[in-house]
Amino acid sequence: MIYAILVCGVAIISTLLILLTKKFPAKTSLILRIFAYIFIAAYVVRLVHNDAFDRIYGGLSDYMSTSMIAMMMGLRALTMISAIVTCIEPIRSSKTCKDILSLFVPIVTILNIIFFRQHIIAFAGTTNINYVSIRAIQFAIETMLMGGISAYYLYGFVTNWKERRSSFRLGSFFAVLGFLLLACFPVGIFQGLFGEFGDEATGFTFTHRVMLYLTCIIPIVIYFAYRNKGVDRARTMLIYLSTACLVLFTYTININNLSYTNLPLHLCNTGVFLIFIAYVFNVKSIYYFTFFVNVIGALFAMVLPDTDGSVFLLSNIRFWVDHMYVFFLPILGMVLKVFPRPNFKMIRGAIYVFSIYFVAMIIANAWINTFASVDYFFLQGDTVSKHADFLYNWQQLYKLSVTINGITYTTAWVYDIFIYFGYILLMFIIWIFYDAIFKTQDHYTRLIELQKSDMLDIRELRKKIGNDITKPINPRGKNMIKISHFTKIYAGSDRKAVDDFSLTVKAGQVFGFIGHNGAGKSTLIKSLVGIQSITSGSIEVCGYDITKQPLQAKLNIGYVSDNHAVYEKLTGREYINYVADLYLVSKEDREARLARYAKMFHLENDLDREIKGYSHGMKQKLVVIASIIHNPKVWVLDEPLTGLDPISSFQIKSLMREMADAGHIVFFSSHVIEVLEKLCDRVAIIKQGHLVGEYTSDQLKTKKMSLEDIYLDVADEAVTSDVKNTIVTGTTNSK
């Protein structure tokens, strides 16, 4: 009779669902949700019943065979998964869970109908079963609803067979099923299968360590499984896990038997509910409360458990499983980026929620302890204070009592304040700790990205010029500098320091360029010599790409920086030796060149003195010698004449001319217009990162134009967006 009722119930519900969704196709989602909520309500009703299932595994042998007990335990676990999937899938859909609801849950429903009697025996703990008891009726409704909803999904699967078959992935199906089975495994089964064993979880015993290792390993495994699956799937997974945590927590709770002492008001108990609310309803303030407060609370509880009896005692398994969930669920939400990284605003929100909870617990303790004995958040008893004498003394000495209607409410105010601020301090410490982890995560994510980009660059280069990447990328540009569409944006800035800059300089030229302070001269030079990175575009020196073939390109460059920094504790000769070593210059070459240049700059007698004693000009001259000790094809100088005396200035200018005449490229920046005008074969003007004019010395002479006039003219103008389009060699965009 009961079986017929159950089957009919399933048929009616599924038919009703099919008819309703056909009649109102636009409301399908709403209809399914309503049924899911009814199912949840039916499931919640179970909480008011005194369920004997988990308490009587050992005693079940009086009523059924051993194989049947094992079968029933397995079926309970599968029913848990089915129930959770039936609750969540209509509310938050996921492809694999839909398949599970379509194909797996109907089978579990059929098994539950077949073994309905055994279920009722196990719930009631007696063979004198009463099918009209609350638990039997509730379980019948639960089975019918679960069966009805799953049958509807099965119907959908069958009717869309072709489409669903093609998207069906057996691997994912069993992976998710296995995952859910582990997540929802009824904790009582451990005790049912293994009985009471293991040592007491009061110290760092073997089982205690295993539990702690598991607590760390499980979230790591989940993280690696879901890190690339996207935020949406991660959120769905976390909703399932938080629901599983809630269901496991409430599984053995019986509202009828609840006393004040076992109300779920302790930090981690509330965490079970709050984590569920945070994930399902996406409530940020509650999430950050769990992230900052519950995680650390659960960790303390697990590291220093205060439990009696073996680890596999039902209450202890529950303790571990609940705390494990409360520990890692918020962390997973953060590392899988379901919630953004915390900032001060978020920690402030968490402090608000914590303050409300804390005040509520003070009131609850003060009130309930007038007629019962409770210790919520360990504010009343000595669980915490027994570890520190001064705290115990504070708890005993400083008490605040308020008498209302003859009843005295008491709280240890100093102790409470200490715990409150202590926890807030802990939250900030945790924040610093989390922040360090986030920074490490960011750093290594960036490192991996850069590594990949480096490898790609080399691959690209190989594709372009073959396996020997020391060959020039542009053999035709062997004697030139070629800057193509070079743009530079500094990190942390949105302004382009140099914008779409293109230029070619050929051998035998002294090329100078001028611009106002901050125009981009040094930026361009620093990128040209490889000191700074290039945002976009390319720079080739003697046919080598400065970014992709830096060593080959730099071998052809000599650079005089604008800061002429040198190792002051070395002597001049040691410094030159050091630079020559870096530029791979042979003994003979460096000897000959040093002798020549030292004589030219009158430094022969100072070379063996520590640089510390050199004047500004002497240092500058030393840097100049160091920059040409390897006889570079391209000599780049950034403001080389600043601060030099007239003779030194003349010597450097002569050397620049000499180098250019010998077929080298001399590329330099200066603020001194006269120098540029007299010395350069070509001059360019740069303004706000744009090349705004380029002139040869012949053009200046034939047109009888003064560089100063041109520069002042250009400098007065505002740069418009079409500047770069109007650049014509030998002309400017000015009138």
Place this chain on the structure above:
Amino acid sequence: MFERIKILTLLQLGGKSRRRAHTKNQTIVNCLIKALIISAITVAIYMVLGLIKSTLSFPINKSVLTFLLFVSQYIGILTCTVSLSSVLYSSRDNAILLSYPAKPNEVFVSKLVVAYLGEFNKNLYFLFPVFFSFGLLNGCGVWYFISSIIMLLFMPIFPVFIGALLSIPLQYIKKLLNRFPIAYAILILLVVVALFWGVAAFVAIIPKPLRLLAMYNRFINGFLTFVASANQFGLFYNFMTNIMYSVNIGLNLLWLVLIVVGIMLLTNYVSMPLYFNLASRSNEHAVKSKTKKIKIQPARPTLLAFLTKEVKLTFRNINKVMNDYFLILMMPVVLYIMNVAFSAIVVSRLGQCMITGFNVLVGMVMVTACNTQSATAITVEGGEFVLLKTAPSKTSNMVWAKMLINVAISTFFIFASAIMMSVSQAVTIQHTWLIFLTIALANFSHILWSFQLDITNPRLRDYAESGKLDGNPNVNKSVRIGLLIGLVFGIFSIILLNENMTIGWVKIICIALALLIFRLLLFVKNLKVFFKRIEY
């Protein structure tokens, strides 16, 4: 004048504080965080002092407070003297500050104000919590707490002004030592001899066997006698505590004010006139020509070139090296004294494990504290780094060259410490060498970690501009990491060795080795990716 001093002070403070609040909210948050930290320190000190008072029956009274003030402030005077001698006379910002339209004396005063604020800030995090904890533990009245705040304002005056006075002879001594290296060598030799004599004298007075519990009362009484006699030299600190504990407030306050005024006048008439003379000296043409000519050398491998350069710079900056490695130089002495004291105590098996753990902890903290060299190895290249960026060779080798120097120095002193520990016989020879191996491995890991910090976050431009490492975040991080590594290994040593001595050592060495391999792998990865991306 005051306006100019204010501007100069703000200029220097602006350069020092990198995390300035830009909005009112940020200021409030910063203040709240500071208040929270100070409260936390106060609670921690209160708890520690409470524990000392209740468990160890140690008196926490006015005399001890005076002694604490006396010791902390004398250390303050020492540090202020050293730091002011560089801040006042050889700081790079002198060139900028002295060129402003302000008198040199105003620059001098502004520098003292900055030093005063720095000291005040330090006191806020240490002395303020100490004052409050003492007051709470002794049940002092409101006057104590009010006067302690007033004393906080007085307190930094002494180290700053006395430091300013003492920095002048120090500056002359420095110059003298630089001029006559032989004098410097003799001085170092004298210090070493004095140190060894002191250590030998100290070790000789440790009774054997050392029964701490039996001698406890004697120790307390001896300590209190010592405190009382030391307090005779406490001078103004006695006046301060007298004021705080309401003893002859008027007279003591008068003395205190007179002393402060006296020190200020002395600084005004002695330091100020000499300031400009000392601060405006240049090194140009100050170095004598070296007679020995160095031959031109053939091209060497880059690693060798870097190594040669580093070795030369190390030997030519011996002063700096001594300052940088001061703790590690002291390590053999400290560990020797510690172990001689340990060897005099009859201990259980757990005690033996704890001795090993303490040795590991103290050794590691001292060694890793010196690895700030590695945490600033790239940064101190400053403007010179440009040369490395433009050189056509594997310039990342410079890191290995620098590391080699750091590893060589630290390993040598760890080795020396191990020998000293062996002499003391507090732990067996085998354990001594296992401690040496653990510290050496962990230290190498820490050096790698510190280098990595600087490779990923070098402050080249800051250093090139200021020539200082003040506020370099890598230094603080490196010290924190060193402390953490020391704590972890110290605690692990105690726990693991107590479980099983042999297996414990295997585990500790394995952990140290694993840490080293892990850090080495990460370091190589970071070096490969980030070194070439360092920009100037």
